[in-house]
Amino acid sequence: MATGEEIAPALQDSWGDFWLFRFFVNAAGYASIVVPGFLLIQYFKRRNYLETGRGICFPVIKSCVFGSEVKSVHQDDGSLPPRAEPTESSTARQVFKLLFCAAGLQASYLTWGVLQERVMTRTYGATEADPGEKFKDSQFLVFMNRILAFTVAGLYCALTKQPRHGAPMYKYSFASLSNILSSWCQYEALKYISFPTQVLAKASKVIPVMMMGKLVSRKSYEYWEYLTAALISVGVSMFLLSSAPNRTVSTVTTFSGIVLLAGYIIFDSFTSNWQDALFTYKMSPVQMMFGVNVFSCLFTVGSLVEQGALLESLRFMARHSEFTAHAVLLSVCSACGQLFIFYTINQFGAAVFTIIMTLRQAFAILLSCLIYGHTVTVVGGLGIAVVFMALFLRVYARSRMKKHSKKLPLGETPVQKV
Structure with a gap:
């Protein structure tokens, strides 16, 4: 009888810790x-x-x-303010801005990646007599990120001049729901796979983004986009299949980790394409950030309160001040990173931003291996090289196509791209 009474709570805890059970509870x-x-x-x-x-x-x-307005005839009318072209007299200033953007993006997202792995894979309060405890609720971290992003975007919109908003607010809820689900899958996947594996999987989201673009936005693509997508998939496959015999349990790619990564990529691909469709309304990126995070805060806090997980997470924060500092800094890095994204794209365009973020992914893998001791085999290293080569080739080909499209006669229009 005593043994049976001890097993029942253990089974209940194991079910409560199973990611699929938590996913359906959150849903x-x-x-x-x-x-x-x-x-x-x-x-x-x-x-x-x-x-x-x-x-x-x-x-x-x-x-x-x-809403209060009809859609814009051209998507570019309200998606982004016109980007200022650099002039010869302000070259030094443009270089300084570029260094500032690159440093801000690298600092924000490299710190965010290191903290993300620390929070999800390491214990808090460990002593010689006590092994400590891990933080388990990924949804609370999503809530922390979104509440700060909501506050920052709201203050920015209140203090700066923004376009007159016209989109029905409920339409943000679709992107918000897919965004919080993708973030939850991202945090949860770190319990089953290594951070370098997750970064490589993120790089491969080009493929489902293209598929979603065909389904949601009816977009067409050039041959080089299919070629680079294939190269990325080959590189990621090389990395995933190159498991070393001495690889520790924490770095083994499990079935649960792969499913969660697939969920992250699918949800994130839908988010970007839905936001792209929403930009046909006249709005700024910061207004988009505010609208999406309004619903993200509503969904996550509602789900946390219904489960009773909000108080439990707050108690965990009270028990471990180190976790509190990590969670707050994680949210600050996420919010600042989004602002740096908008500023960089506005000043230098999407191509420069993509190069900076691609380098960030490479640095993130290196930093994670140095700090947390992940091992990468020779085949895995070649797979990483193939992925980043394909990403840079994609950026180069896209920039060449944009230059070519500017030289076309007025009557000719190139194929639409993402």
Whole structure:
């Protein structure tokens, strides 16, 4: 009897720690908010509330359900402010800006990567007599990241001039839901695979992004885009299949880790394509950041409260001040990194930004191997080289195509790309 009573809580804990069980529990929490919201939107549309509605709530409902503007004819009208071209007289200033952007992006995301692996794979409060405890709730970390990003984006929008917002607010919820699910999969995957494996898998998300682009946005691609996507998949496969015999349990690529990585890539691919479609409304990137994070905070805090996990996570923070510092710094790096992304693309364009972030991925793998002792075989190293070669080839080919498209006669238009 005593043995049976001891086994029951152990089984309950093991089920509670299983990632698939937590995924469905989190999804049920999101559904408790999404389903009533969907029914309310359908109710207001069926009642033709835009024509018949009155009262104090009318502006809020109109903004959330119907929006205040039609879509822009051209996507470029509101997606990004015009990028200032550098002049000869300001070369030194442009170099300084480029170094500032590169340093800001590298510092933000390299620190974020190191802390992410530390929080998800190491224990807190370990002593000679006590092995310590690991933090288990990935959703709370997603909530911490989103609440700070929401605050930063809100302050930025309040203090700077932004385009008049016209998109129905509920449309942000689709990107928000896929974004928090992709972030959750990203954190959760570190319990089963190494950080270098995760970085290489992120690089391979070009392939599902292209697939989502065909399905969601009906986009077409050039032959070199398919070629670089194939090279990336080959490089990632080389890395994943080159497991060394002496590789430790923490770095073994498990089935659960692969499934979680696949979930991350699929959800993240949908997020980027849905946001791309939303930019057909007149808005700035910071407005997009604010709108998505509003719903992200709503979904995550609602799910955490329903599960009782919010108080448990706060108790963990109270027990371990080191974890509190790591979680706050993780959120700061995430929010600052998003602002550096917008500023870099605005000043120098997407090609320069992609080069900086590709270098960041390489540095992140090196830093993780140095700090946490991950081993990489010769075949795995060749796979990493193939992936980054394909990424740089992709950036080069895209920049050449853009230069060629600028030289085309007015009547000719190149194939649309992502």
